[in-house]
Amino acid sequence: MLGAIRLRPGSFHHHLVARKHKRVQSKRTLLIALSLTAMVDMFAVLVIFLLQSFSASPELIVTKGIELPKAISGGEIREAPVLALVNGELFLDQELIGAVGATLRAPKELMARLKAVREGWQKDYPEKEFPGEINLQADQSIPSTVIGQVMGIVSQAHYYSIQLAVLAKGSK
Amino acid sequence: MAAAMETGSSSKRALVADINLVPFIDLLSVCICFLLITAVWVQLGILEVKQSQGTSAAVAEGGFEIGVRLVSPAAVQMELRKNGRVWQRKKVVASTLKELQAAVAGVAQEFRARAKNQVSAALLTPNASVDYGYLVALMDTLRRNEITNLGVVAVGGSR
Numbered sequence: 534m535l536g537a538i539r540l541r542p543g544s545f546h547h548h549l550v551a552r553k554h555k556r557v558q559s560k561r562t563l564l565i566a567l568s569l570t571a572m573v574d575m576f577a578v579l580v581i582f583l584l585q586s587f588s589a590s591p592e593l594i595v596t597k598g599i600e601l602p603k604a605i606s607g608g609e610i611r612e613a614p615v616l617a618l619v620n621g622e623l624f625l626d627q628e629l630i631g632a633v634g635a636t637l638r639a640p641k642e643l644m645a646r647l648k649a650v651r652e653g654w655q656k657d658y659p660e661k662e663f664p665g666e667i668n669l670q671a672d673q674s675i676p677s678t679v680i681g682q683v684m685g686i687v688s689q690a691h692y693y694s695i696q697l698a699v700l701a702k703g704s705k
Numbered sequence: 706m707a708a709a710m711e712t713g714s715s716s717k718r719a720l721v722a723d724i725n726l727v728p729f730i731d732l733l734s735v736c737i738c739f740l741l742i743t744a745v746w747v748q749l750g751i752l753e754v755k756q757s758q759g760t761s762a763a764v765a766e767g768g769f770e771i772g773v774r775l776v777s778p779a780a781v782q783m784e785l786r787k788n789g790r791v792w793q794r795k796k797v798v799a800s801t802l803k804e805l806q807a808a809v810a811g812v813a814q815e816f817r818a819r820a821k822n823q824v825s826a827a828l829l830t831p832n833a834s835v836d837y838g839y840l841v842a843l844m845d846t847l848r849r850n851e852i853t854n855l856g857v858v859a860v861g862g863s864r
Contacts, residue, residue, distance in 0.1 A: 569726050576733040583740030593749050602841035606848040607750020668751065673838030677775060677831030680840065685859020688756035696751035699841060 593668060593698055596624065602673040604699040613666040613696060614650050616687065618675060623683075625650070633679065640686045647690035667692040752844055754855050768825030771816055771852060773809070775832040778802075778839055781809060785816040785824075793819060802839065806846045813850040826854040 541547060590609050595601065596617045616625050623630040625646050630636055636643050647667075655663055667687055671680055684695055769792070772784040779800060785793040795812050799805035817824050827847045831840055844855050 569730070573726065573730065573733070576730065576737060580733055580736045580740065583737065583744060586744060587740060588745050592745055595747070595749065601749070602838040604750065604752055604841055604845040604848075606845050607752055610749060610751050671837055673836060673841070675837045676833050677835045677837050677840040678833045680837045681831040681857050681859050684754065684756060684857050688859065693756045695754045695756060697754060697841060697844075699750050699752055699845075701748035701750045 593670070594627070595698070596627070596670060599670055599672050600674070601670065601698055601700045603702045605702045607699045607701050610668070610698075611666060611696065613664075613668050614647075614692075615668045615670060616683070617669075618671040618679070618683065633683075637679070637682050637686070640689075643686060644690050647687065647692060651691060663691065665691055665693040666696060667694070668696045668698055670698045752841060752848065752855070753853075754844070754857055756856055756859075769816070769820035769823050771813060771824055771827040771847070772830070773827060773843060773847070774830040775835040775840065775843070777832065778835050779805065781805065781843070783809065783812050783816070785820060787820075802842055806842060809843055809846050810850050813847060813852060817850070817852075824852055826856060827852045828856045828858060830858040 591612045593610055593615065596619045598619050599617065614626050616623070617627075618624075618633055621633050623633050623636050623643065625643070628646075630643050630646060651663055669680070669683070669687070671683075687695060768787070770786045772782075772786055774782040774784075776782055776796075779798060781797045783795045783797060784791050793816065795815075797805065797808040797812055799808050813824075813827075829840060829844065840857070847855060
């Protein structure tokens with residue numbers, strides 16, 4: 534090789550070249566293989582679990598601050614307007630109606646809103662009979678008479694099938 | 706993932722069949738994301754109450770009705786009625802809700818036997834000293850004893 538210089542053993546340049554050679558020799562190829570089998574297995578198990586717990590039935594949005602009562606014999610939720618009693622206030626489809634006490638004394642506003650919902654439904658489905666269903670959400674610590682009074686008002690507004698939202702026993 | 710297979714031919718070439726896992730993992734990831742987003746972690750249900758005002762949910766013609774009047778969180782008055790006439794009356798007292806539920810279930814079964822399984826409805830009368838949770842627990846007990854047509858008396862209103 535042209536320009537090749539024979540290095541004298543023991544010289545500094547010889548030391549540097551020898552060190553570099555040593556390094557290159559010691560460098561082994563590090564092969565990192567990711568085991569995909571375990572990951573695919575885990576994914577498959579997750580998908581199966583989530584598919585099993587998947588529910589296509591309509592869901593209720595539970596208003597914050599409500600601790601629903603528990604029941605074993607609860608049925609499947611059906612789509613209907615939601616009336617919620619939260620912290621002393623009454624909400625219809627998440628719109629504030631007013632204080633519970635005031636509404637029970639003078640239920641005009643609630644009756645008007647319920648009537649508007651009923652008429653809206655009837656407009657959308659003119660050929661069908663109004664099912665009169667309504668979902669009622671209330672905290673389990675509310676006196677039962679308050680619920681009874683609310684039910685009375687609701688049934689006067691032609692909502693005869695009242696669906697009480699409950700926690701299926703076993704869920705948190 | 707790769708699989709090496711002997712072809713069996715004279716040349717004995719190894720056939721390497723590679724399955725591309727990337728789209729498979731992508732698909733699984735998308736599935737997991739979708740299912741996680743749509744997952745329902747709290748199981749909700751409904752207890753249906755049929756208020757009799759102007760509906761067919763009232764007591765069936767000639768059928769018996771069980772009246773459940775909540776006296777206190779520890780006591781319940783139960784009546785077996787037919788056409789407004791009381792056939793049997795029982796007071797149930799218990800120290801805990803579980804005991805009360807068990808006692809109510811027992812009386813409900815007794816009433817059903819007396820009425821020859823012709824109990825078509827139960828009507829619950831709430832009380833200011835009893836929580837809504839108790840009311841639902843008793844309704845749940847009645848439903849589990851095959852009394853599914855439930856009504857609640859609108860205290861202070863009409864039913």
